[in-house]
Amino acid sequence: xxxxxxxxxxxxxxxxxGLLGLGGFAGGTLRLALPAIGLGFLLGIFxxxxxxxxxxxxxxxxxxxxxxFRGVPLVMVIFWMWFIMPQLLRLPIPEYGVALTAFxxxxxxxxxxxxxxxxxxxxxxxxxxxxxLGLSGAQAMAYVVLPQALRNMVPSIVTQMIVLFKDTSLASxxxxxxxxxxxxxxxxxxxxxxxxxxxxxxxxxxxxYSMSRAARRxxxxxxxx
Amino acid sequence: MRYEFNWSVLWSGQSGSWLxxxxxxxxxxxxxxxxxxxxxxxxxxxxRTVPWPPxxxxxxxxxxxFRNVPLLVxxFFWYFGVPPLLPGAVQDWLFNHGAEFWAGMxxxxxxxxxxxxxxxxxxxxxxxxxxxxxxxxxxLSVWQAYRLVILPIAIRLIVPPATNESLNxxxxxxxxxTISVAExxxxxxxxxxxxARAIEALTAGTLIYLVLCVSIAAVMTRLERRFxxxxxxxxxxxx
Numbered sequence: 001x002x003x004x005x006x007x008x009x010x011x012x013x014x015x016x017x018g019l020l021g022l023g024g025f026a027g028g029t030l031r032l033a034l035p036a037i038g039l040g041f042l043l044g045i046f047x048x049x050x051x052x053x054x055x056x057x058x059x060x061x062x063x064x065x066x067x068x069f070r071g072v073p074l075v076m077v078i079f080w081m082w083f084i085m086p087q088l089l090r091l092p093i094p095e096y097g098v099a100l101t102a103f104x105x106x107x108x109x110x111x112x113x114x115x116x117x118x119x120x121x122x123x124x125x126x127x128x129x130x131x132x133l134g135l136s137g138a139q140a141m142a143y144v145v146l147p148q149a150l151r152n153m154v155p156s157i158v159t160q161m162i163v164l165f166k167d168t169s170l171a172s173x174x175x176x177x178x179x180x181x182x183x184x185x186x187x188x189x190x191x192x193x194x195x196x197x198x199x200x201x202x203x204x205x206x207x208x209y210s211m212s213r214a215a216r217r218x219x220x221x222x223x224x225x
Numbered sequence: 226m227r228y229e230f231n232w233s234v235l236w237s238g239q240s241g242s243w244l245x246x247x248x249x250x251x252x253x254x255x256x257x258x259x260x261x262x263x264x265x266x267x268x269x270x271x272x273r274t275v276p277w278p279p280x281x282x283x284x285x286x287x288x289x290x291f292r293n294v295p296l297l298v299x300x301f302f303w304y305f306g307v308p309p310l311l312p313g314a315v316q317d318w319l320f321n322h323g324a325e326f327w328a329g330m331x332x333x334x335x336x337x338x339x340x341x342x343x344x345x346x347x348x349x350x351x352x353x354x355x356x357x358x359x360x361x362x363x364x365l366s367v368w369q370a371y372r373l374v375i376l377p378i379a380i381r382l383i384v385p386p387a388t389n390e391s392l393n394x395x396x397x398x399x400x401x402x403t404i405s406v407a408e409x410x411x412x413x414x415x416x417x418x419x420x421a422r423a424i425e426a427l428t429a430g431t432l433i434y435l436v437l438c439v440s441i442a443a444v445m446t447r448l449e450r451r452f453x454x455x456x457x458x459x460x461x462x463x464x
Contacts, residue, residue, distance in 0.1 A: 071392075071438035072431055073399035075410050080431070083423035087228065162293070169295035173403060180297055193305035201294040201302060208293035 006192040007199050018182025019203065026096055027177030033168045036103040037161050043104060044111020049141075051116050062112070069109035074167055078102045082174050099171035107164050114160060118153035119145060151222050158215035162208045169204075179203060234420040235429050247412030248433055254330050254408060255398045259391060261334025266341025271371060273346050284342070292339035296400050299336050304328035304404040329401035337394045344390055348383035349375055381452055388445040392438050399434075409433060 007014070013023065021028015050062035069077065081102040085093045122145050130140035172181035183196045190196070234240055265287075272284035291299070304325060308316055319327060352375055360370035402411040413430030417423045 067439075068435070071396075071435045073396040073410065073434060075399040075402065076413075076427065076431055076434065079410070079414065080427055083417075083427065166293075166295040169297040170400070172297070180295065180301070183298075184301070187305070193301065194307065194310065197298055197302040197306045201290075201298050204294045204298060205290060209289060212293070 003192060003195055006186070006190050006195050010186045010190070013186060014179065014182050014200070015203075017177060018179035018200075021178075023177075025177040026094060027181065029165075029168055029178040029180075032096065032099055032103070032171055032176070032178060033165045036100055036107065036168065037164055039100075039104045040107035040164060041111050041157070043108035045115050047108055047112030048115025048119065051112060052119060066109045066112050069106050070113070074102070074106050074170055075173065077106045078170060078174060081105075095171065095174050095176040098174060099168075099176050103164065103167065103171075107160065107167075110160055110163070111157070114153050114156045115149070117156070118149035121152045122148045154222055155215055155219050158211060158218070162211050165208060165211070166204065228424065230425065231422055232425055234416070234422045234425055238419070240416045240420065240426075243412040243415055244409070244429060244433070247407060247409035247430075250326075250407055251395070251398050251409040254326060254333065254401060254406060255395045257330045258333035258337065258398065259394055261330070262337035262341050262394060265335065265338025266345050267376075269338065270342040270345030270349065271376070273342070274349050275367070288339045288342045290339075291336055292343070296332065296336050296397055297403060299332040300329060300400055300404050303332040303335075325401075325404045325406050329398075329404055329406045333394060333398055333401065337390065337397070340393070341387065341390055344383050344386045345379065347386075348379040351382060352378050378454070381449075381454055384445065384449045384452070388442065388449075392441060395437065395441070396434065 017023025017025060017027060019029050021031035047062050047065060050058045051066065053059050078099065081098045085098055085101065126144055126148065127140050130144040131137070135143065168178060169180040171178055172184065175181070177185070179200050183200045187193050187196050235244070269284040269287050272280045273288070275281065308319055308324060308328070311319070356374055356378070357370055360374045361367075365373065398408055399410040401408055402414065405411065407415075409430055413426050416426040416429075420426065
């Protein structure tokens with residue numbers, strides 16, 4: 001009953017175009033996910049730090065930013081970007097740019113919370129000891145607090161990376177040809193939804209599951225150190 | 226940028242009733258999916274801790290497979306992939322009774338059940354093993370020990386993460402628009418299509434989600450305080 005020839009015949013399109021983004025369309029799950037993870041985390045570090053500063057004019061907007069994006073569905077944020085980016089910039093933005101911006105802005109709120117919790121998990125005495133040794137506030141943060149905080153954050157960061165990786169499938173809503181859209185395109189021609197969607201489910205699973213296995217191993221190494 | 230705002234599109238014409246219908250559909254699909262997710266989550270979360278390997282493995286497979294694949298893929302899978310395999314009578318019934326709603330509800334519930342399961346498992350595992358051993362020692366069966374001792378404590382411990390997860394479910398119900406369930410985001414898009422007022426429509430939808438999420442979070446914080454077991458409050462705060 002399971003007709004796998006549909007997978008075999010369209011394997012190149014699904015993997016080369018959908019997963020890697022090396023086909024004729026501008027697309028690809030990995031081509032979107034990797035920069036989204038990197039930039040989202042980078043922005044998240046700034047937001048996490050901003051939420052902890054004593055300066056209210058930085059802290060309050062950062063808190064509002066996080067609370068806002070955590071209370072809104074990602075689909076909504078993607079549509080927002082889809083409509084306002086071309087308006088604001090007065091030029092047509094490709095799906096890739098819209099999707100990447102939406103993911104970075106949205107996920108930075110979640111990464112920010114992880115960074116904040118990680119920094120708060122470092123005992124206050126560490127900062128006091130560091131400043132007692134004559135380090136400035138920024139030095140204490142960079143050399144004492146952040147290295148320890150990052151270590152505590154590893155499991156949550158990887159979990160969030162997995163979430164982001166899965167979320168990139170939503171870029172297909174605005175027509176970005178990622179793995180999910182590629183399967184839709186093939187399905188429109190072949191009408192084998194069960195096989196196709198199960199196949200991409202397995203492809204996604206291979207990536208996310210190996211990420212979570214790697215996280216678990218890293219966690220154990222960190223715990224031993 | 227010059228953009229002439231025209232907020233009246235939100236209450237003139239059909240927009241108002243569309244938003245209301247969308248909100249109701251969102252609440253309906255989320256509530257039903259939440260019940261399914263809670264049932265699957267409690268069942269598989271508990272099964273992952275029982276001393277019987279085949280059951281543990283089955284529960285682990287469910288959790289690891291379903292929560293690691295994007296919800297959107299599950300939506301397509303349950304809506305396009307599964308119905309053709311069902312018996313003809315069931316198919317007829319489904320397509321006469323809003324198949325997209327049921328497929329969406331099922332996808333949402335099964336996906337979040339797997340995520341809920343992890344929340345519940347970590348809740349159960351955070352209870353000292355001695356509680357279980359003590360229950361056995363006073364003569365409770367495994368079933369009784371779970372029902373009377375482990376789960377009542379675990380459920381209280383997991384209120385904050387479970388609330389978080391429930392709000393994720395509510396927000397994720399927006400993905401059901403891809404299989405044309407007429408929920409809130411779908412209706413927001415519809416207003417945009419009919420009135421060409423994207424910013425007004427998106428603002429309305431966004432505000433409704435925000436108000437929903439913030440008020441549910443507030444209610445749950447109160448519940449959490451009310452049902453806390455006095456000795457365990459500190460642990461919850463620290464965890």
